[in-house]
Amino acid sequence: MDTLLSSSPVAIAPPRCPDLLAPAGNWDCARAAVENGADAIYFGLDRFNARMRAQNFTEADLPELMAFLHRRGVKGYVTLNTLVFPAELAEAEQYVRTMIAAGVDAAIVQDIGICRLIRHLSPDFPIHASTQMTITSAAGVAFAQALGCNLVVLARECSLKDIRKIRQQLGDSLRDRGANRAMSMPLEVFVHGALCVAYSGQCLTSESLGGRSANRGECAQACRMPYDLIADGQKVDLGDRHYLLSPQDLSGLDVLPDLVATGVACLKIEGRLKSPEYVANVTRVYRNALDRVWQMVSERQSDEFAARPSASSPEDRYNLEMAFSRGLYTGWFRGINNQELVHARFGKKRGVYLGEVTRLRNERAMIRLQAPLKPGDGVVFDSGHPDAPEEGGRVYSVEMQGNEATLTFGRGAIDWRRVRVGDRLWKTSDPELDRQLRQSYAGDTPKVQRPIAIEVHGEAGQPLVAIARDEQGHIAQIESELPLAIAQTQPLTTERLRAQLGRLGNTPFYLDSLQNHLGNATMLPLSELNRLRRELVAQLEAQRAQPKPWHLNPHATLHTLLPAAPAPSCSPASTNLIALTRTLPQLQAALTAGLRTLYCEFEDPRKYREAVGLVRSHPNSDSLEIFVAPPRITKPSETWILRQVKNAQADGYLVRNYDHLQFFADQRRIGDFSLNVANALSADYFQRAGLERLTASYDLNLQQLEGLLTSCPPDWFEVTIHQHMPMFHMEHCVFCACLSLGTDYTNCGRPCEKQVVKLRDRTGTEHILQADAGCRNTVFNGTAQTGAEAVHRLMQLGAQAFRLEFLNETPAQVMQTIQRYQALLEGTLSGTALWKDLKLQNQLGVTRGTLNS
Incomplete structure (x- = not known):
């Protein structure tokens, strides 16, 4: 697949206007989307969807819903976009059969195994690779295509430049194979809505902190919480900036002509937890803007898309801010700007900014209005403490004197003792706009024909x-x-x-x-x-x-696709204790402790040569093996990092994404946790791809892990039993945003190389922040966790490879921890004793973690 790695970008004329895809958490949202111009909607059922808090639909709703959509010329996609555990595969199979029978237009899928299951059951039922699959490159798109996917939803972190590069590389690959370039895989991007600070499919925060997995639709939104920045042990004074991981909401309206010019097939609006008024509002704004852009394209008013005027207007921005806004920003479309992506001042809806309070008198507030305000509108006074109760209510009257407005409220509506001159005022509600939006989808008469x-x-x-x-x-x-x-x-x-x-x-x-x-x-x-x-x-x-007539293979079932179940073993398997280290002194300590298999994950891949040399120079080097890890994400322009990693000439490599799968195809490879292997169908796929072992998904608890080990050969897997959970994995750089005035790695001064930084949450736990070679940040749980109490049970089921991951431990701590786990595997120390011992002696704050059943 080296042909995908071409160089100079070319202009690709879009073959057709992109579809506009709107969210629907319930029937009213579906109607709101249809009546305001959506080409398609996406929605979840009551299982296996990444928004379990939405009202959602049921399987019984599908025939009626799809008939309604299709009569109106709108497509309907079901979000089957979570990981599926071994015991749930049979239920997932029934879901897929129901979708096919109901004529659903496509399933949006995260789990590799579910992609395989769908294509096994039906040769033509469309599969859309979810953004949860973390696809950021042409290699990732090619991987999805090989799975049988018909469209790829790119990661939100892809810039316009990245999208153009991916499109070009895919086209070049087709040309080199003699295929029609028009057959290139359709791409979909999010154009509006909430931005996750972490890569979708790679966020383990909710799982780590509360056992609620984002990969299972149960995100607890820890990114929207306040954090203190601790640098070299001292709290950094950031003024009113506390919401360090809460991005502004995405609005691609200002770059809509450029997005259309990339040739993407679909523009997606986020918001399955939002109201019908939100769906109506945002869909209408983007429908009108997209139609304007496409008319310009059709009339060929300009040879260059970049020269086209913005598709937005002040009215559009007002409507979008009133729909839902933590601040609107173009996200990563224009590249990385760490100063602007996260303003860090609040993490909840604000709306339209009206201005600052200039005077207070007789229970009235004076303000120089920067946006329209009328009686009946709802407002909130922002004193700079969004985590505390705030004053607000409906405006009773607005009296203008020159450019200053005097606002009055109902008697007792505002506690004026808590309002100060200088407070910022936000408009949070516009009843008249809401009434118009509800009218847009009310009744049975179609509004869009x-x-x-x-x-x-x-x-x-x-x-x-x-x-x-x-x-x-x-x-x-x-x-x-x-x-x-x-x-x-x-x-x-x-x-x-x-x-x-x-x-x-x-x-x-x-x-x-x-x-x-x-x-x-x-x-x-x-x-x-x-x-x-x-x-x-x-x-x-x-x-x-009529339902779409998708084909269903009459002889295909889940059981004909599953790998052969392992035969019961009478003799205990030999175990292999593996250490992943992040510094050379840690690696030396692991060598001294007598481990045979060693992994390295360094921020600077150039240091891998030294690590490999250290192992090769060891007296017992013939019995040792060292694997090194590339960064978890690979963008189209970052192949140079993979070359640096490969130049280390290690014994093998940790495969963490689809680029690694292809780039290191001629090397020994271990699949890492980021591949999200949670069931036998996914495991079997990667085994067939030549991976020696797979790291079981961190979303699995003990019971689910047991299900995985009993559904396929247990020697396929290794289990991480000690680690600081990697919670947020982000394109956003907190080092740059908070410890420099720079916007990205070119002008930040590299504070990540000079300071030890932690993020302190509301409980007082200090989580460890690290950067990688691509300047992406990972927030690691400050409290280490262990699965020690589950190890003997896993050994009984045939598990042989157990991984310990170290982060900021000293060499002495690494040595001591390894010795405890060696004793555990030898049977001379119990899991409970190990847990208590480490917690007491090392003060690592070890908890039992997600391997508890």
């Missing part, structure tokens, strides 16, 4: 034949019950036919074109023309409502 073409044929003495076609290729035909007669007056001209057949106001259609092939001067009663129109509409609606 799709085009149809009608042609009529016939001569005097014969029936009139009317044929209607929609944009999806459905066709309806009807004959008049009365023959055409010679017209004495008012013949059926094209204008009269258009006037009568175009009366489609309460239908999902509008008349786009009419072809009149009638003989000269014929006529038909208007009542008959009306009947023909109604019949044509009914036929088209009935055809559109």
Whole structure:
């Protein structure tokens, strides 16, 4: 796949207007999306979707929902976008069969095993690779394509430059293979909504802190909480900046022409937990803006997309901020700007900024308004302490004196003792706008109509034949019950036919074109023309409502795809204790402790040569092996980092993403936890790809891990039993944002190389922050965790490889910890004693962690 790694970007003309994909957490949201111009909606069922807190739909809702959507010309995608555990595969199979039978247009999937299951059951049911698959490169897109995916949702961290590069590399690959470039994999990107600070599919924060996995739809939103920055043991004074991991909300409106120019197939709005008013508002804004952009494209007003004006207006921005806003920003589309992505002043909805309070008098507030405000609107006074209760309410009156407004409120609505001059005022509610938005999807009359073409044929003495076609290729035909007669007056001209057949106001259609092939001067009663129109509409609606006829392999089942179950073993397997170290002194300590298999994960890959040399120079080097780890994320321009890693000439490499799978294909490889292997179908796929072992997903608790080990050969896996959980893995650099005035690695001064930094949460725990070679940050749980109490049970099930991960421990602590685990595997120390021993002696704060059942 080296052909994917081409160089100079080229302009790729978009072949068609991108689809607009809107979220739907319930029926009202679905209607709001449809009536405001969405081309497709995505929604979850009551299992296996990444927004379990949404109202969601049920399997029984699918036939009615899909019929409604298809009658309206809208596609419906089901989010099957969580990891699926071994005991749940049979239920997931039934979900897939139900989706196929109901004519769902695609499933949005995270789990590699579920992609395999869908393609095993059906050769043509569309699979969309979820953003939870963390695809950031052409190699990742090619991986998804090999799985049978039909579209890839790129990670939100991909910039416009990245997207263009991926599109170009995919096109170059097709050209080199002699394939049609138009067959390149369609790409989808998020264009609006909440931004996760961590890479989707790589955030283990909720799992680590509370056993609620984001990969299972149970994100606890720890990124929206306040944190203190601790540098070299001292709290850094950041003023009113406390929400260090809470990005502004994404708004791609300002770069919409550039996004269209990249050739992406679909623009996605986030928000399955949001209200119908939010869905209506945001969908309408982007529908109108996208139509304007596409009209400019179609009219070829400019040769360069970059020269096109912005697609947004002040009214659009107002509407989007009122829908939901923590501040609106273009995210990563324009590249990395760590100063702007996270303003860090609040982590919750604010709305439209109105200005600062200039005076307070007689229970009134004076302010120089920067945005419209009227009686009935809701506001909140922001004193700079968003974690504390805030004053706010509905405005009773707005009196303008020059450029200053005097605001009054209902009696007792505001505690004026808690409001100060200088407080910032935000507009959080606009009842009039909400009323308009609710009207946009209220009632049964369609507000958005799709085009149809009608042609009529016939001569005097014969029936009139009317044929209607929609944009999806459905066709309806009807004959008049009365023959055409010679017209004495008012013949059926094209204008009269258009006037009568175009009366489609309460239908999902509008008349786009009419072809009149009638003989000269014929006529038909208007009542008959009306009947023909109604019949044509009914036929088209009935055809559109039919489920998509996806194929289902009658002989395929989950059990025919599962790997052979392992035979029970009578003899205990030999165990291998593995240490992952992050410094050379830690590596030396692990060598001294007598470990045979060693992993290294260094911030600077150039130091891997020294690590490999250290192992190779050891007296027992013939019995030792060293694997080194590339960074978890690979962007299109970062192959140089992989080359640095490979130049170390280690015994093997930790595979952490799809680029690594391809780049190190000719080397020994161990699959790391970031591949999210949670069931036998995923494990089997990576085993077939040549990986020696797989690190079981950190989302598995003991019971689920037991299910994995009993559903496929246990020697396929290694289990991490001691670590500081890597919680947030981010493109955002906290070092740069908080310890420099720079925007990215080119001008930040590299504080990550000079200071030891931690983030202190509300409980007082200090979580450790580290950067990698790509300047991405990982926040590690400040409290180490152990699975020691589960080890003997796992050994009984055939597990042989157990990993210890070290972070900031001293060499002495590394040595002592390894010795304790060696005693555990030898049976001379119990798991409970190890846990208590480490907690007492090393003061590592070890907890039992996620391996508790």
